[in-house]
Amino acid sequence: MANDAGGAAAGIGASLLRREDERHLLGRGSFVPDIKLPGTMEVAFVRSPHAHARIRGIAKPAGGERRVFTAADLPRLRPIRVETQAPGAKSPPWPPLATDKVRYVGEAIAACLAPTRAEAEDLAAQITVDYEPLAAVVDAPRDMQGSRHPVHEGWSDNLFSERVFAGGDIEAAARAAEITVRREYRMNRQSGAPLEGRAVLAYRDWRLDEIVIHASTQTPHTLRVAIGEILGIDLRRLRVVAPDVGGGFGPKARLYPEEIILAALALELDQPLRWVEDRTEHLLTAAHSRDHHYQVTAYASRDGRILGIDAEIVVDAGAYGLWPQGPYQEAAMAARCLPGPYAIANYRCRALTVATNKTPMGPYRGVGRPGACFAIERTIDEVARAAGRDPVEVRMLNIVRPEQMPFTSIGGMRFDNGNYPESLRLCAELLDLPGLRSRQRRGEPDGRVIGIGFAVFAEQTAHGAAEFVARGAAIVPGFESCTARILPDGSLVLMVGIQSHGQGLETALSQIAHHELGIDPARIAVRHGDTETSAFGFGTFASRSMVMSGGAVARASRALRDKLNRIGAHLLQCDVAAVRCRDGAVRGPQGSVSIAEIAKVAHLRMDGLPPGVDPLLEAVATYEPAVGTGVFSYATHGAVVAVDPETGFVELLDFAVAEDCGTMINPMLVEGQIRGGVVQGIGTALYEEIPYDEAGQPLAGTLADYLMPGAAEMPAIKIGHLHTPAAATEYGMKGMGEGGAVGPPAAIANAVRDALSALGAEVNETPITPRRVLAAIEQARFRVGGPTG
Amino acid sequence: MKAAAFDYVRPRNVAAAVDLLAADKGQAQLLAGGQSLLPLLNLRLASPARLIDISRLPELAMTDEDDATVTLGAGVTHAMIEDRRVPDPSQGLMPHVALGLAYRAVRNRGTLGGSLALADPAAEWPAVLAALEAEIGVVGPNGRRRLSGTNFATGIYATRLAEDEIVTALRIPKLSRAARWGYAKLARKAGAFADALAVAVADPRRGYGRVVLGAANGPPLVMTEAGRALAGTRRDPEQLRRAVETDLDSAADRRFDAYQRRLHRAAAMRAIVQVIQ
Amino acid sequence: MTAIRVIVNGAEVIDNVAPRTSLGDWLREGRNLTGTHLACEHGVCGACTVLVDGEPIRACLMLAAAGEGSEVRTIEGFDADPLMMALRDAFHRRHALQCGFCTSGMLITAWDLIRRGKASSAAEIRRGLAGNICRCTGYTNIVAAIAEAATAAEGVGDGE
Structure with a gap:
């Protein structure tokens, strides 16, 4: 049972300020180039x-x-x-x-x-x-079945892998469809x-x-x-x-x-x-990232209920596979996430990972999901348009409802719990959707047009062994470890196998130990990122560190607490069942003994130890969540844009996130991760791209060509929370590090589409540059027929 | 990303700088604020044998003013213009432009003369100074001469400056109080280089009208028809729009694609509208 | 090599530098002032922002040799500065940093914005930060922290 000592000031749920800040604020951090x-x-x-x-x-x-x-x-x-x-x-x-x-x-x-x-x-x-x-292989869809000089000798094609993901009966869905929407999408190559x-x-x-x-x-x-x-x-x-x-x-x-x-x-x-x-x-x-091509066909009923999705995903993975997971996970992840948080019964997706003469593809916040979210969420909007309904309504019609949980999507994702429709409703409320719609009808004084777009997604986090084994992974990062050591003065060192590089894990992990042991966070050190100090661990990626390393810290702390209680009870001369570890001391019916005193006994005065209890206060624990397929955070992202039809420039007027990541250990850190992720997603949506020419030369080698989001163009990002604790993890935590970057491309593209709806133009490629917006407007001008595909 | 090796000299005055430049013809490069040169050096896109540092020569920092003109030394920084620490001939146009030029830390070192001499097609000052009909004072082994700011740049990173000459000062005619200006910079990010850039100036008291495009696939593009229309007394937006189209039509050598043409048209009209409203 | 005499964080330093050495490299490698970070080395990201003669500049876009006779102030040289203390405190309380790599440049840029009275609104602060890239925070908290420190320093300004 968790200890209730310490209260909310520093324990679970407290926005404890970061212990990492001081060294960086003083310019005394120690990055690799700083070591002399x-x-x-x-x-x-x-x-x-x-x-x-x-x-x-x-x-x-x-x-x-x-x-x-x-x-x-x-x-x-x-x-x-x-x-x-x-x-x-x-x-x-x-x-x-x-x-x-x-x-x-x-x-x-x-x-x-x-x-x-x-x-x-x-x-x-x-x-x-x-x-x-x-001759270089640069066009993945064109060259995937072969080229004059394949990227690798002895290959007849340029395919790293090809897989088909299917469920239900897509042919039946096609026959039953009253609305068919076909689109091509492209999320271009970028850098982390x-x-x-x-x-x-x-x-x-x-x-x-x-x-x-x-x-x-x-x-x-x-x-x-x-x-x-x-x-x-x-x-x-x-x-x-x-x-x-x-x-x-x-x-x-x-x-x-x-x-x-x-x-x-x-x-x-x-x-x-x-x-x-x-x-x-x-x-x-x-590692480069993204570089997805999609062909999506959605079959729907007249009212916008999606009957099936038929898709092909081509990922341009570059020349080699990066160790340990190779180039395969982008396409596979995208294929499994493409059906989104929707109850869709029929699905077929061919996912191809293509070798090209480009920089190897690797993970970047969201891995596969920003592309999949872009493709499905743009498609939902087009289905809504074809059905003559508001995109929010059509999302509500198709989204997985709380009473369906746990729900396994047709893509094979097992959503554990949550209220997905409520996140959509909350996000629309944060942006004041009705107010925006009336502003839209009134028009803008400067000749620009505004648009509102949404994207809903569920984010698989803290996946364990089951997930990675299913992927055929070379190594299976299914656990994390913690070595917890109380020193002779009662201060605590947590040695963990993850690596914190901005997430604030030094602070958040100390909060968990504080929650379990009542030791003041100021007396807790967190050591990470060093093979010498910690037991084996896999590191920080895949929105896993807080759940997995936090779980390991919890278990190791509890093991220490048990020993503290045994020694403490002995010193208090009472039964171990009668003591509790609270506020930095073991307390019995009569009196208490501080952790510092117990630590002294455990190291310096072993004559005070109860019989059969070894000296030292040290515990090594590992942790894997009870469910290996991940716990799912989810969110709705909403964007408000103003598009200048004369220049194609897009200004982001507002952005809101309504999300649920279960129990938040430190809400301040959670919100920091969300905002940072969102701005990276905005970079994908509007700015960042590494184009290649026909000879395979990359065309963005400096930050003058590779545009990163700056403060001047970013809105203040609004956040609303829902709270559905996970059943399968310590304290109900869910991972959440990547989600921020998943939704923005889709939400912003939908907002641009909404803004340009009168012109019938849509931009289905990121980044949404002025050039692409104007090209879409031009194209719409020449297109005959209605907006449906 | 480190520069290739070079020698570094810091002459005491402009005359010494001219001598050094002449002695090292083709091998030496002037270093003023270095805000465009240092990136090129760090990326090894430029590798001069010698840098002649003229960034702190007092002669280049001088300013002067009379009834009709303001003279700004080539070493005046963008930040000095932004902060109005030097006289402004332009009724606020130049400080406004400076504020949107790169970032403050760059503006603190980057200079007017350096910007003109480099003639980056996307830079602000060449277009602005062409619109103001500034005169550019230069000095070389054969003495001093004055060049027109309107056609000082001749191409991308190319000017009328001889290899052994130094830009010393800019003599800028003052706009009258009745003058109006417009400025439109279309850039994807604050401080980034422009995708399109237009300056429009009208000074009715002098019958003066200029519209100049920057970021125009070459040196600043003086829009003759638009300028003439802007100088007139009856300025009709529709007529100005046609003039802009005519000017863009006559700039076939710039090879604007559809996107660029559209952006330049929008920038020009936005600058013009600021003038006539 | 070029001989230079520079005041660094209040102390005179005499050194010989290779002409091509940037001020940033000299501070980091020659003076062990590693709080000045190099992230792009072509003037876009702002991580290497330091003060030269009281004004912020890019340490990657200035030669150490050109610093002769100047006063240079790096993030390590602000420890007793009241405005910087207020900024550090606000950055801490507002969670305005994550990985810390942009932080030195952000703080010095923010210090200069407040000193020049250019931090009176969120929009003005955002424009003033255009030359400093943060990849972690999304800027919201940085803007809020600067607004707070500006308010404390001048009794004016509004946050976001």
Whole structure:
């Protein structure tokens, strides 16, 4: 049973201010590039300027032979290879340094070492690579069945994988349909673009006989596993530390060639090595994301009830699969999420993951879901239009109702609980939908047109073993761990396998320990991101850390509490059943003994221990939620836009989120995650894109080309909460880190569509740039017939 | 993302800078505020052998004013204009433009002269100074000369400035109190480079009308017909709209696509409407 | 190498720098002032904002050599500054930072906005932050924190 000590001020449900803030506010954070070791050599990479080419030779400059390392110089480097049990999936090897061929612009070919980064770049510029350029595969839908030079040798096509997801009888739905809506959607390629890029510092520690790797990563433990395997050394000889990490958002939850190469160099050379990714490298070589193409056909009854969805999803996954999960999860996740939070009986979806000569695709906040949400939510709006009804009404008609819970969608998602229609209603209320509709009828004085759009989605979070096994995953991140240690003075250290990089987990996890033990959060340290201090854990991604690591903290704290109670009862000379641990002390019928006193006994005065009780106050616990298929947060996002039909510029006037993530440990942190996610979703919707030309050259290499959302263009984001605790997790928590980024593209596209409804124009591609808006208006002008498909 | 190596010199005065520039023909580059040059250096898109730092030469920071003109040294920063720390010849147009130019931290170092000399097609000052008919003072080994601000830029990153010349000052005719101006910058983000940019100025007391487009696939585009229509006494929006179309038609060499043309038309009309309303 | 004499956070520093070294790299690598963060190195993101002679500038877009004779103030040089203390307090209470990578530049930009009286409304603050990218917070709380600190500093302004 949870302890009620501490009250709401610092425990569960309190908006406790963050313990992480002080160091950052003072400029004393410690990010990888801030760590200084004497004699560090800086690394710059020679990277491919070609999307697809054979390497015929590499010439090092005279005198630079011992400072330039190619694949041939580092025989220890074995290729990255994703093991997958997913049916029909191909998994090509990826040499960390290119050997005979390069497959995307930016692929690493040689590492160059010098005392400063500038000199390392000078050296890199002197290396001559003899390339034989090949035609690049750049258009996934066009080239997926094959091309003159497939991305990978021995492949007859360019498919990483192809799967069909189906349920019900789609042909019957087609026959019964009174409304048929067909649309194509495109969510273009983008970067995760955390403000801090990737960074690696690697060195040999002779005393401990290990290689220490400081990396800006979300997943230190699994990084160690991968590097040990690829370099063929014992994990006891590898330590991975993720210190302060300047944002992750998914791209840093993968193994990268640079991390392996720096570790390999640290084994070869007796000096520290550092590589700090610059912004151009980040935009070119850190995992890209999105890049989904959809063809969706919706069958519906005359009143807008959806009878079936028939779809094809093509994901342009780039050249290789990133370890550990490979390129497969985007398409699969999108296919399973495409039916949305709706009770749809018939479904068919072909999901294809295509290899192209582009940067490898990886996770980014939302993984697959922003695209799926965009496709289904745009489609719902078009069904509503065809039915002559308001999109909110048609959503209400189709959405899963509370009494249907738990509900397994036709996409195979098991929604655990919640009131989805209520989130839609609340979101419309937050935006004052009736007021907006009348404003819309009145018209704007400046000639612009306003529109309102919604998107509803459910977000699978904290999925455990069952989910990852079903995906055929190489590793199954089904649990998290916590080592909880009370020190001799009664202060507490929580050592966890996750990595906090802005989420505030140092604060939130201390709240859980405080809730269980009553120890003042100021006396609790949370250590994370270091393979040396914590038991194994998978890291921070997939909206899992609060549920999984929080669960592990709860269990470890309770184990400590049991021991505290036993020792405390002994010291109080009463029965253990008569004591309770509360407010930092064990309290009995007569008197109490503080945790500090018990800790002293457990370490320094073992003569005070009850018979049969070992010294030390330390517990290791793991946690996996009772349901392995995830607990589902859900939300409705609503956007209000003003579109200038003359220029195509879209201004976001208002944005609201009505969401339910179960029990909130720290509402302030929850709202921070929502707002941050929403603005990233707005970036997807309106600004961010890495286009490629026909030769496979990426066209956004700086932040002058790659536009990130700025304060001036963002509205203040409104939030409303619903509270449906999960049954399967500690305290009823649900994960919620990604949801913010899922809804905005769909909500904003629907708002733009709503604004342009009089013109009959719709934009079905992100980002919704002025150019695309004007093109849509032009296209609508030339189109004959009505707005339905 | 670090610059390639270069030498760095800081001459004591403009004459010394001219000598250095002449001595190093083609190899040296002037460094003023560096807000456009440093990104190019960091990205290694430019790699001069030597930088001649003229950012703190007192001669370039001078300002002067008489009844008809304001002279601003080439080293005057955008922030000085924004804050009106230097005289404003433009009845508020220049401070208004400065406020929307990049970001304050950039405006604190970026200079008027640097912006003109670089002639980035999307930059604000070349278009604004063309609309104000500024004169550009330059100095080189053969002495000083004055160039028209209207056609100073000749192309993308190309100007009438010789390789060994330095922009020293801008002489800008004052607008009268009766003058009106309009300015429209269409950019996807605050501080970002413009997708379209138009400046319109009318000074009835001088019979003066100018409409200039920036971000126009080349140097600032002076819209002759629109300017003439704006200078007149009877200014009819429909007639101005036709004039803008005519000017866009005659700019076939700019190869505007449909989107660009539409944006330029919108920017021009918005600037014009601010003038005539 | 170029000899420079610079006042950094109130103390005189004499050093020799390679001409190509940016002020940002020099502060971080040469002076170990790692609170100045480099995130784009081409002037867009604002993470490296520091004060030179009292005005905010991009440390990635200024050569250390060009700093000769200047006074430079980094985030580490504000520890006793009352306005910065008010800003830090407001950022903390309003949850205006997450990963912390943009924070130094945000604080210095905010400090300058308030000092110049350019933080009188949410809209004005938002325009003033256009050159500082935050990837984590969505800005709402940053704007609120700055509005609060501005109100405390001047007794005017309204939040969001």
